[in-house]
Amino acid sequence: METSYTEALRRALDEELARDPAVVILGEDVAAGGAFGVTRGLAERYGVERVRNTPISEAAITGLAVGAAVAGLRPVLEVMFIDFITLAMDNLVNQAAKYRYMSGGQLSVPLVVRTQAGAAGGAAAQHSQSLEAWLMHVPGLLVVTPSSPCEAYGLLKAAIRQDDPVVFIEHKRLYSKREDLPASEWVAPLGQARVVRAGVDATVVTYGGMTPLVVDAAARAAAEAGIDAEVIDLRSLVPLDVDTVVQSLQRTHRLLVVHEAVQNGGVGAEVAARVAEVAFDELDAPILRVGAAFTPIPFAPELERAVLPDEQRIVSALLRLVKEA
Amino acid sequence: MPTVPFILPPLGLTTEQAEVVRWLRSEGEQVQEGEPVIEVETDKAVVEVEAPAAGVLQRLVVGAGERVRPGDVLAELGVDAETAAHWLSLGQPGLNPTAAPGGPTSFQGAGTARAAAPAGLVPPVQPQGPAEGSRLRASPAARRLARAHGLPLTAVQGSGPQGRIQLRDVERVIQAAGQPPHDGDLPLVAGQPLPPLRQALVQTLTASARIPQFWIEQAVDCTRLLAGLDELRERWPELPWSVNDLLIKAVACALQVQPRLNCLYRPAPAQTADKAGADLLASPAGRLQPADGVHVGLVVAVADGVVVPVLRAADRLPLPQLAERRAALVQRARTGKLARGEWTGAAVSISNLGATGPDRFQALVLPEQTAMLAVGRIRPVPVVGPDGRVTSQPQMTLTLTVDHRVADGMEAAAFLRSLVEVLVNPAPLWAT
Structure with missing residues (x-):
């Protein structure tokens, strides 16, 4: 069945929420669907405890997500625009990316930061950037960039099952793209072009x-x-x-x-x-x-x-x- | 108009002389840089020689049937003053030795050309070329290929930006030196020297015969293969189907299952192409290089011998495209029009002597390749069924020759088994 990139992401979240009670969704307005409607309907199904609205402070909510991950949850945090990830950088770069190393392997941070990048017509200089190279530069972070609905579905599931922090970068122009998704569950291989x-x-x-x-x-x-x-x-x-x-x-x-x-x-x-x-x-x-x-x-x-x-x-x-x- | 000599460039590593076949342009005609203007026949191939610069063919110095050597003047080329000055600045061999930059602009260089032969290895005109003495420009891939064939880069004229030597340039020289795209129709006559293609085959096959090789053989039930071929002909009647298409595809499938045979044996790097055969015994430790894809060679008979064009990436071609490409490739091989890269890279080749051929035969492995598959004719064979009844079954016998340095009997047998399996039940061939 033809599925949009948005729906494919939602299906991945839905399946992972159902599969693993440790998976939770955090972010601004995520209970209402989030900035691009990806999480729409999930709060109704899994409750606002697991699909939780947060204040509009990327620094604070990334810190919250890192702490939750260390404590045993598998948070999927939505950062509306990758442009705002600047505000979350300390928690991402100095905390999330470092804990496994600094603790000698005693801690892990199974966190996914879902965000979106790119220009899609008139969003201007502070809402159109592609900042993946910054993140790629930090040892300890995984950086995933899905290119189609199938890829979005399979890679998000793979990212959620990772025990290390993943920055999952969606693209504005792709949300409306549609293609057939596999009928059965599929987890994409990470690290294989x-x-x-x-x-x-x-x-x-x-x-x-x-x-x-x-x-x-x-x-x-x-x-x-x-x-x-x-x-x-x-x-x-x-x-x-x-x-x-x-x-x-x-x-x-x-x-x-x-x-x-x-x-x-x-x-x-x-x-x-x-x-x-x-x-x-x-x-x-x-x-x-x-x-x-x-x-x-x-x-x-x-x-x-x-x-x-x-x-x-x-x-x-x-x-x-x-x-x- | 100043004139410069149009000189016969080096024609390959071992070619010392050639015979003029014919001029493609006549005296007084305007020619473009890079345009083929004369055909010469070496001991290995008929080669078109390109004009080194744009200009007018003012005087043809040599005629059809004359023997010429690299460095000889073929014609006088009338060029503009700028080209002449540039030519002079490169120290072009064949120039009047007393001519200095800004000096006389008309040269009669035939007498000095041969003496200057080593310098003649330098390409005569390089568009925006580097100044004399500067580093030779060649891409890394071109350098590697030249090194593997013991070919000095100075013997290659670069066609890339600023005269950079690219893969295609090295491949062109290797082609001219080795495997000729020969269009000739010369019959073999007793007491006459061998035609050029035969001479080249003598080299290749002598090297082949020195390879330690062994043969294994198996008969194949062709019932389903022939039914499949009929279906293909029905479905795509416009395509030139041949059982070779299914054989190529089957070999590609078997190579994927048994990648051990998909390797090229490279002689030690110091060897040059002409010595490869002789040095095999002296230095048996070459290198094994996995093929860069699943490519399959096909032996094609031409007037004076055989050529072996290669169907590249046969594993990735659906059968209809494969049939089209195979037919075009065979056509180009027969007419001497093979393009660069069309005769290298395969680890396994197929020799099929056709429906009127022998029941079975053995063929030699080609140098650098790992195996040669000799395909006997498809013929009816009586078979005793499980119920004791005798029926007629179409069969062909495959004889696989394998380079023992690369693979052993178990690996060869596993490959042949995979191949036979897919030929007996050819459905998977339709899958890609």
Whole structure:
């Protein structure tokens, strides 16, 4: 049955709430559905004790969630916009990510922070960012970036079952995407990238909200320029599955990394460096990146479009990679 | 208009001379940089030589039937002053040795060309090329491939940005030096030297014969295979179906189950392509490299011998696409039009002598490959059923030749068993 990304997330939460009484949902307005309606109906089914509204203070509620996780619950905290995760950083970076290490393994923090990122038209500079590279930089945090309804469903279940803190980054533009979900329960593998489209001329690595755009761009490059690109969805940035990328590169010898976040210090830089370290001899051309311009996301839709990667920019990069690089 | 000499570039590692087949453009015609203008035949292949720069073919120095060597002047090329100056700055062999930058712009270089042969390995014109003495540009993948074949990068002309040597450039040189896309129609005549393709096959097959190899064999019930082929022909009547399509797919399936055989045996890196056969005995410790995909070779008979094009990623191709690609590949092999990468990478190849071939035969493993599958003709064989009744069953006999350095009998038998299973019950072949 065709299910939206929002409904897929809800199904994962619903199944995990039913499976494990330790699972609880925290966040601003989550009992009323949360910022994007993902938790709608869950408070009615599981009660406002387990689907609990919190004050609008990301620092406080992340601290609450970390404490609850250490005490034995498996909280799923909703942070409305990844832009506000700045307020939660001390609790995430200095507390959640460190407890297992600092306690010599006596504590664990089975916490999922659900948040959403990216630009979707006119949400402006403080509600449109893609900040995953910051989080990827912190040892102790897992970073998961679901790219479709199926992925959202399977990866959220995997994240909830993890015993370490996971930042689960949804994408605004994906909430309305629909596809068939597996009828039976499915938990996605964490740390295993997925080949979305097979090809031989170039490898395009992406994740999260950019994935459908990259697949469309690859189809266009095939139709218009005869370039048969392989598309890989990383699924998670920590753990990062470099092996799948290298295996693809052994066939294509050319690599493009696409993300919505700005290029500077981004995930693309990490992927490029890792590939160059372990598979230098596979490269037949410089590794290219497509990312947003190094600027705050503008409010004006025309300007927003101008700074973000789009299908045309990805097709052009593919052409450059295969024909000119 | 200043003229520069158009010089025969190096044609491969071992090629010392060639014969002019024909000019593709005539005297006085305008040619573009990179445009093929003359065909020469080496001991291994007919090769098109490209114009090193845009210009006018002012005088053809050599004619059809003449013997030429790399470094010889083929023609005088009239070019613009800028190209001439650039050419001069590169110290292009064949230039009048007294000519200095800014000096005379007309050169008659035939006499000095041969003496300057080593310098002639440097590509003559590199668009926005590096200044003399600067580092040679080559991609890491191109460097590795050249190293594996003992090919000096100076023998390769780069086609990438700023003259960077890329994989395709190295592959082109290896192709020209090794496996010829020969379009010739020369009959074998007693007392005549071997045609170029035969000469190349002598090298390859001598290397093949030195491989320690063994043979295992099994007959296959083809009842369902033939029924499946009929179904495919009914469903896609426009496609050029062959039993080879199912054999290729089956080999790909078996390689996935038994990846041990999906390896390439690389001789020790110091060896050059022409010495590989001889050095096998001296230095048996090569390297085993897993194939970069499930690729399957298919032996194709051509005028003077055989070529072995490779169907890449056969495991990932649905049967209709596989049949189309196989037919196109065989066509290109027969007409000498194989493109880069179309004859390398397979660990296993198939030799099928067809419906009128022998019942069974043995074939040699190709150098670097792990196994060769020799396919006998499909023929009716009497079979005693469990009830004691004798019926007729279509069977073919598969003979698998295996490089013993790479795999042993148990592994070979397991591979052949997987292969036979899928041929007897070919339903899984439809699945991908």
